[in-house]
Amino acid sequence: MxxxxxxxxxxxxxxxxxxxxxxxxxxxxxxxxxxxxxxxxxxxxxxxxxxxxxxxxxxxxxxxxxxxxxxxxxxxxxxxxxxxxxxxxxxxxVNEIKEQLVGTVRVALFDQCASNPESHLARAIHNFNEAAPAVQIELSLEPPNVIETMVIGGQLDIGIIALHRPSSSLQYSPLYGENMYLYCGKNHPLFDASETDLGPADINQFSYAGLNVNSPNLIVGQQLGFRRAAKVQNEQALAILILSGRYLAFLPDHLAQKFVERQIMKRILPNQIRYRTRFAAATRKQPGMSRVAKLFLDVLIQEHVQNVEGIFTEASI
Missing domain, CATH: 1.10.10.10 (Winged helix-like DNA-binding domain superfamily/Winged helix DNA-binding domain)
Structure with missing residues (x-):
């Protein structure tokens, strides 16, 4: 040896x-x-x-x-x-001691926020890059439970997740929200059904696809008594299952819009079955954030301050 x-x-x-x-x-x-x-x-x-x-x-x-x-x-x-x-x-x-805005800020998010008009993450990144052009940004999509674990463990500086069941190890800054509706695909039996002939009880006989991570999506599906026949870790996979015509699932309206416009996806009982999710920037309480991460968080909050509606952890139906 x-x-x-x-x-x-x-x-x-x-x-x-x-x-x-x-x-x-x-x-x-x-x-x-x-x-x-x-x-x-x-x-x-x-x-x-x-x-x-x-x-x-x-x-x-x-x-x-x-x-x-x-x-x-x-x-x-x-x-x-x-x-x-x-x-x-x-x-x-060391760079902070030298008062240089350099290094890396690591951010992860769960939702598909690029199409969400309430999300101003892209604008926040623009403004942050103007203020700290030498800082490298690492941006990724992860399941919410992974994001929480990585923020607590220090592998991430900021995680953007749904306000659901807050962790005592994290602090949350509310950012934006999205409206969730139940959808079916073009080949689903409910696609051509009239709303006047449907009620929430009629929906339960059909296969439902939901997230298998602790989230408002999981809780709402359970509250409604849906029979979960497929489970996924992200909303893009839910969209695919809906388009198969074999499953019902919740999607954000902004993500489903392009499919609805193409008439290959349809909302089911939108006035009766829906909920709203709020998202927040999660950061660990101890140890404190680096200067570059704190600056990114400040810019992110500032971009959303006009749209903050307050914190709540459970989805509303």
Missing amino acids: NHKSLATRIGDTDIRLLRIFKSVVECGGLSAAEVELNIGKSTISKHLSDLELRLDLKLCNRGPSGFSLTDDGEKVLRAAEELLISVSQFRTE
Whole structure:
């Protein structure tokens, strides 16, 4: 065993090799990582070999049969992710001491807010970038439970999630809302049904698709006694199930609008079955936010302040 391995001394070269290793894993292999890393496959392979040599561990299998992590590779990946987060936080704190607005702000959201007229996230990003052009923004879509866990754990600075069941470890700043309606697809038996012939009790006989994460969608479906025959983790998947003509599901009106206009999706009893969801920016209470994350939050709140309606955690039917 090489007792002078990376585990006892870590430098910039080692951190670079760990970043390359992490990128290869995220891309799913060496070939896919070429574009992301902007270096050739043979060079990437050499970097991985150098890292394995420095660690004195075999991290992955790579060859004609494909790319896969070894058990040791899985463990090193988790340790590398924690290390790289710590390095990023260290650099952010040092830059704050130097009063420079540089670093990274990590934001995740659940809803498909690009088409929501109440959401001003894009405008907030525009204004933030003007104020802090050197700060890199990492924006992703994640399930709400994952967002909460990552914000609490420090992997995310801000999570935009539905106000539903607040966590005692997070604080919430209300932003915008959306209206949720029940929809069916063109080939569904209810598509051509007259509303005068329907009541809420008639809906329960049909298959329902809902989110399988703790959310207003889950609670409303249970309250209405719907028979959930399919479950998903995002609204785009719900739209696909609705369009199949085999399921009913709730969607935001702004997301469903383009399908309704094409007459391939229809609201079901919109005056009787609907609810409204409010979204908020969630941040962890301790430790405090970095300067760049605080600036992003301030800009985000300012962009939505005219539309804030107050906080509530349960959807209304």
